Amino acid sequence: MLISHPETVQEVLVSAVRALGARNGYAAARLEAEILLAHTLNISRALLLARLGEPISSANAAQFAGMVARRAQHEPLAYILGHQEFYGLDFIVDRRVLIPRPETEHVVELALDALKKIAHPEPVIADVGTGSGAIALALVHKTTQTKIYATDVSPDALAVAQLNAARFRLSERVEFRNTDLLEGITTPLDLITANLPYIPLERSSRLPREIRAYEPRVATIAGLDGLSVIRRLLQQVESHAARACFIFLEISEEQGDAVKDLVNAVLPHAQVQIHRDLEQLDRVVEIQLTR
Numbered sequence: 653m654l655i656s657h658p659e660t661v662q663e664v665l666v667s668a669v670r671a672l673g674a675r676n677g678y679a680a681a682r683l684e685a686e687i688l689l690a691h692t693l694n695i696s697r698a699l700l701l702a703r704l705g706e707p708i709s710s711a712n713a714a715q716f717a718g719m720v721a722r723r724a725q726h727e728p729l730a731y732i733l734g735h736q737e738f739y740g741l742d743f744i745v746d747r748r749v750l751i752p753r754p755e756t757e758h759v760v761e762l763a764l765d766a767l768k769k770i771a772h773p774e775p776v777i778a779d780v781g782t783g784s785g786a787i788a789l790a791l792v793h794k795t796t797q798t799k800i801y802a803t804d805v806s807p808d809a810l811a812v813a814q815l816n817a818a819r820f821r822l823s824e825r826v827e828f829r830n831t832d833l834l835e836g837i838t839t840p841l842d843l844i845t846a847n848l849p850y851i852p853l854e855r856s857s858r859l860p861r862e863i864r865a866y867e868p869r870v871a872t873i874a875g876l877d878g879l880s881v882i883r884r885l886l887q888q889v890e891s892h893a894a895r896a897c898f899i900f901l902e903i904s905e906e907q908g909d910a911v912k913d914l915v916n917a918v919l920p921h922a923q924v925q926i927h928r929d930l931e932q933l934d935r936v937v938e939i940q941l942t943r
Contacts, residue, residue, distance in 0.1 A: 662704040664713050665689055668720045684723060691733055692716040726861040739790035744815050748808040750871040752786035755929045756847050758936050759900050760790045762927060763845050766898040766938075767795060774799060775842040776894070780833050780885060781805075783871060785813030785826070787845050792825045801837055803829045806870060833885050840894035846885060847902040852878035878904060879914060886918040889941065899939040908934035915939055 665685055672681035690700045692715050693708075708716075722732050730736040730751045736743050738752035739760050745751055767775055774797045779788035782802035792800050804810045807830050817823040829836060834844075851859065851872045863872060874881045882901060889899060903911050908926040915924045915937070922941045929935035 738786045749784040777843045780846040844899045848881045849874040897941045901937045905933035
């Protein structure tokens with residue numbers, strides 16, 4: 653009679669790397685498999701690597717296999733894990749919201765610098781299209797005397813943002829609004845941040861499957877030129893901005909000149925500057941409005 657022995661951590665890890673390796677190469681597959689297995693076992697990757705020879709329970713092995721199968725179908729790692737780090741905070745994320753990206757941290761950095769230039773003792777900020785709440789909550793976490801509105805047209809996205817605000821104990825300092833852009837906000841705004849959808853419709857079919865099949869379309873696609881939502885926001889700015897207002901918009905790398913022209917047409921008296929990311933690609937449009 654054969655006696656079956658429990659699989660070891662090393663054995664299930666090797667199987668997972670085989671399943672994932674054909675898609676994105678050995679090194680990436682190994683890293684992702686380790687992250688998923690450490691998450692399954694609720695231990696660090698370092699501790700995982702110290703326990704490679706230990707047996708794994710059938711329940712944990714089955715849970716891990718399910719996660720690997722999801723990743724093999726291109727589901728983003730952040731959705732499988734249920735969280736994503738952004739600006740030093742660990743955000744809850746799922747398919748209701750766009751996954752926060754490292755390049756969006758540049759919006760936070762620029763906004764924090766701009767707040768130092770605002771004379772108002774309690775500046776009012778609006779984070780438009782807040783999604784998971786990444787920008788809004790990063791800002792409120794790093795400031796003390798700010799009033800922040802976080803708006804989103806998706807009630808599902810706002811539900812996730814509110815979960816994150818509660819997770820970081822910041823709920824009392826952010827007012828969430830289920831609204832289109834700035835509609836319904838009557839307080840003059842000193843600073844506006846936005847990571848709005850900016851992918852042109854014709855590029856949607858060429859997006860990586862991870863984005864195309866899993867992330868919310870309303871958070872990625874923005875009309876024929878990718879600027880339909882940004883255009884509508886700029887048209888609202890004049891009636892919502894304080895006498896002096898900073899605006900920071902994340903854009904796609906090829907949109908710098910187009911957005912600059914758009915700002916000049918809609919807000920002809922504003923100053924416009926394009927900031928590049930770490931890869932030296934156009935990433936954030938800074939607008940300074942003075943009246």
